[in-house]
Amino acid sequence: MEEFERRVEAAGGRADFVFGKDRPFAQCHASTIEQTADGTLVAAWFGGTKEKDDDVGIWISRRVDGAWTPPVTAAKIEAHAHWNPVLFTDAEGATHLFFKVGPEIPHWRTHWMSTEDNGVSWSAPLELVPGDAGGRGPVKNKPVILSDGAWLAPASTELGDWKPFADRSEDRGKTWARSADFVIDKTVLRGKGAIQPTFWESSPGNVHALLRTGAGRVWRTDSADYGRTWSPVYATPLPNNNSGLDVLAFGDGRLFMVYNPVGVNWGPRTPLDLAVSTDNGGTWTTVAHLENDPDPDSEYSYPAIIRTKAGIAVSYTYNRDTVRCWDIPLDALK
Template structure:
């Protein structure tokens, strides 16, 4: 007996992921793009009693034909084509050499340059605090010129007492740390501050015992961080984490919010989340395509984003293969090119970047090309060609790699006078730089 079944978009997404695991990568890519660009349901004829997994190829084939022949209404045909792969297999030493570290200022010399130009380097709080460890700081400049930084803090990462804390810098000193979010008696993670086009400040954070069980929460402030709304779940029913995963969202030229996101369900996948209504609802992109035969390990997470021209969005990615990887979109994030190697080192730790008004990109990273390598030094790199090549401008921290020191998980934002950077300092402090443009 033949019956007509209506599969939901979520069911089709799961089916397409299964196709990838089965090796149907090309089919998956066409079909997945078609799915994301249509609001219709897919009607699949099949024998009653058959399991859905027996019909995955048929589902994918029909979607694929729809994308190619126009049966499915898709806005952008075909995937974004990425830049040619620039690098073969590089050693960690070769990756570091590509950044021209010999030209970089030492941390001490750069601090002197920054403070001499009217900037500052400070800790967001002192030794007196209500938590033993802290990590994953984020920061934003308010409309009245203050800097807010937030982080997760508690006895140790993953422990149920870990919550979200914040402090405010008024140009001369920081306020005492204040606990801002603790919605459940379980671990809280990775706060992300974001200021929208109306100067409303949004705080996103994760809640859950581990990453696969994360839910994303959000709260906002309309008075420069003095008061905050009650926390709400960002995407009801979500498990695994939607919205910003570590780094800030960006506002695209078409006024949408674009949030860098990732999941860690066995393998690691990166994507972006879009909002066209000020964060009330979110639409998930495709996962950035990744050839796992070429890039060994779990995959990629924690993108950092910029838009080089209208519709041209780029992502640098933390990875498990000793390199910063990249994916690009030329159709407003509908499709993304195959993830490729930038030639830059990555120690499987967080990174973040901004784009200055003059077009330069500033990237904060640990330039160490070994998976789970040392989280020192922490450096500031610059690119003048849209990320095709980079050089280290200066070190923010340059303790030797044979120490147990950790300087990691940076966040960088533009400010009225230049840029501000925060990062984990030895897991018990948050250090912040206020850098005037003339020092860059």
């Protein structure tokens, strides 16, 4: 057991697997985690034969009395692949599940459903933006609730070039206003572009995004008007292996990020690190290696990070065999 895991356990937390080898699907990926209004941790992911296959659906599990419930299908609405679930609890205490549906990423559609009993039952899925193809709403990471009450969802499309943008709702998800695509100078950021933003608000109206790219680095953009318009994207020193990352604004001036610190396009998805920033994302310090397997063929990827009543929780793909979850108390983060 690594030192950080011992510290987490000593503080009353844990790192465990959501399910084991008796899973009802061959592979899984793209987990998301949320804490419902009553404190229950809920995890979701897509699972099936393999990513993109027609049998892939959205699965879900709840942690009840200290143990994860067996995985059950949360959504399988048509005979095409389902992708990238995103859980999100709003200010009124309702928890929502967004996900993509479609045989190909460039033309997938976003659906969403909600629970008001802490994940026991869910509403029928609805299209988020009826008639849209390409992906409105959150593409991988959770929306944030801004200081003006709006939901801001980190979004991107992959029809040809990769184009990130922000989707804003002022009526609890009933309607959405899309920003322009973030401006990318293709003479500087070469390749397809950037996708899968992760957002935080540092002060009223000032919103920031880190972005996955194929350029070996995390890129960034900033907004001064609650996510309506954005600066041109610019490079950060953070390495990126063209895989997803996620950031959490903790509320005390600290940002926490989970990512693969690998600066090679399509490089290994190991190690997986938890890092902290105290200067609004200008610099980062490693808190711990959540996974540090030296085997370049191992995969610890697509993390999600949230604030919980006790501290933070992190979930991620574990070799496409299972989902690992860390429940990290405040005392372990000091």
